Amino acid sequence: MNTFIENYNYLFEEELLDEILQVGVFKEVSKDDPILGIGEHVKFMPLIISGAIKVLREDEEGEELLLYFLEVGDTCAMTLTCCMGQKKSEIIAVAETNSSIMMIPVKFMSLWMAKYKSWQNFILQSYNNRLVELLEAIDTIAFLKMDERIYKYLKDKAMVNHNDLVTVTHQQIANDLHTSRVVVSRLLKSLENQHVIELQRNAIKVLKL
Template sequence: MITELELHYGYLFEKELLQEISNVGTIKEVKAGTTLMNIGQYIKSMPLLIDGAIKILREDDEGDELLLYFLEKGDTCAMTMSCCTGNKKSEIKAVTELDTKLLMVPVEKMDEWIGKYKSWRNFVLNSYHNRLMEMLEAIDNIAFKKMDERLLKYLKDKVAVTGSTTIKSTHQEIAYELHTSRVVISRLLKKLEQQGIIELHRNSLNVL
């Protein structure tokens, strides 16, 4: 475990903190499509992402979802931190985008490390800042961008996160994450294909 920590977090944390994380953390490996956290759930441990990717979503009253942002290796979720420190219920849903490896850290260590390690304090503050910027970007996309622009950005983000130009999602799944209808997404995807930007297949597409 310490080797993986040094590989992904060694540039952030001092050796003493890495050793403490290794001593109290537990490795969790989950398949793609696994729900790690649901809205209304209490958080008992905070995840540090070792490998894979996680998508963070919100739900409306009807259960429809909206993609907020992705977490990649070396990240953690600031909204999870907030729930941990305040013993509050989760306001977001977290689902693995890829097969994912996490290091789960007990919540009681968070406050202790903030006072003990400057690197941990900076990591927490930077995580809050980065997630806030991504939330603002999500709001800007909804408020100011047309659906075709949002769809194109979504596809680019998927390619960046997964490292693959093949996106294995149905039109309905994309529509859920962008909080729109399947008909709209199908029409826009067909338009992108005609423009030579993507290539459509059954339950997947290639970004060209």
């Protein structure tokens, strides 16, 4: 709870922090734990206290594509949209690292929008941040070559993990970027030859962030 206050007291006034602590549900998740799946009813809005969450989209064949990462002080615009519209989830959320989350019951979202200016600003800024990240994801797919996408992916993971040694398999990269493991392995070797990464067993060191 102290960590939550430390990470959010610059965003919310004391009265709102008190309400969040009263109604919020504290949850800890381990790396790779599922948090939300396609078609699930969204009953809570997450506030990230520590760690990082990755948000993915799934196609009709069950193939996944990474959209963006959520870090401390973030919430998910997709979740907000589902909460406000009482819709089922259209995204997948998975713990990128061991994480702690404050889960806010949906019914308080609209109540606090009218009651607290800081909450309203937070929600609107969150929408804006996630929109920018979605546009970046679209640009990455549309305009970057696959080796550039892989390199950006590794740099993003290194930043949210606060570690230049990224623990990930070639198959996991392929799954997140919606490509094949063979392509990933070939392009990773090319990136290593360019001296921007160093391949290790089930890990990749990012040499230039």
